[in-house]
Amino acid sequence: MTPSLATAPAALRQPSPAVFTVLPAPSASRAASAGPFAPWADEASAYSRDQVIFSEGDTASSVRIITSGMVRILRMMADGRRQIVGFLQPGDMLGLAPGGTYLYSAEAVTSVTLRRLSRTQFDTLLERDPELRLRLLAATATELQVAQEQMLLLGRKTAPERLASFLLHQARRVTPEPQDHCRIPLPMTRTDIADFLGLTMETVSRAFTRLKTAHLVRLLPDQMVELVDVEALIDLSEGGGQSGLIQ
Structure with missing residues (x-):
């Protein structure tokens, strides 16, 4: 699966020229990680099965790339019911949230490892690398198709x-x-x-x-x-x- 539709617009916004960070060249070990942004991300963080990665409403200060395992993303309804909106796998990204807070919660389905990329780094990479922008745009288009199929699935x-x-x-x-x-x-x-x-x-x-x-x-x-x-x-x-x- 690709970046969540609910979070995609933030990934495509223009980065502020006031926050520009010169990124280090990716290391060989990080370059082997899943996803095009993983080579620039921090060292891996591990989560155990069912552990909360972040919760809806938390401050969205970073983007996270899944390098192993499976993550479920979900929202809680007012009456306490849970709606899972996707299952993410290695190479998928979490946390592309507009407005500065996460729109959903993320939990580990299995043991999971993630790499973290600050929002400043993420915006800078998109500004500097047209290929990454195109890949993210293609991923967003695919996610839109998946979301449309999900609406049909739930409705009919x-x-x-x-x-x-x-x-x-x-x-x-x-x-x-x-x-x-x-x-x-x-x-x-x-x-x-x-x-x-x-x-x-x-x-x-x-x-x-x-x-x-x-x-x-x-x-x-x-x-x-x-x-x-x-x-x-x-x-x-x-x-x-x-x-x-x-x-």
Whole structure:
């Protein structure tokens, strides 16, 4: 996944000419880190599973690049319900928040390592490197498409259709064109998936059972899932003929 849509505009704003920092050349070890900004970031910080990285409303003084593990980003509703808005992986960035505060909370799904880049450094890099600006713009366009698909998923799709869409999205993070019997990690909990798909945990469990019974997926040990029939999952996710068979 790419930088969050809710935070993207801040990344594209023009940096203030009054804050210009000459950045050091990236070290070879940092250059090996995930993401185009990671070579200039601080040394890695580690977070354990379920640890809070930052909370909604905290001061957004830096951008963070995920170098290992998975992070969930979420917002809390007034009635206490949780809506997960994305799962981020190595190379994705956190904290591109407009207005000086984070618009969402971030928590570690697994053990996570992050590198931190100050907002001044981030703005300077965007000013100095046109290629980075283009890459971030492309990432933002991709995120807009993902957000549009998410609106369709939450608004119109059935539970099996939502789950099929989610599994395909996760598979495409591993390989652009997943094939039959590809295996994908799902380190997030069923509750996490439910809060992302706008369903209850029980509904998610029933949807998994239906996909398994229809021989579209196979649940494996160690939080792995095998996509047995990718074409059928695509058909289901798009509301095709499979939708009438799996309800």
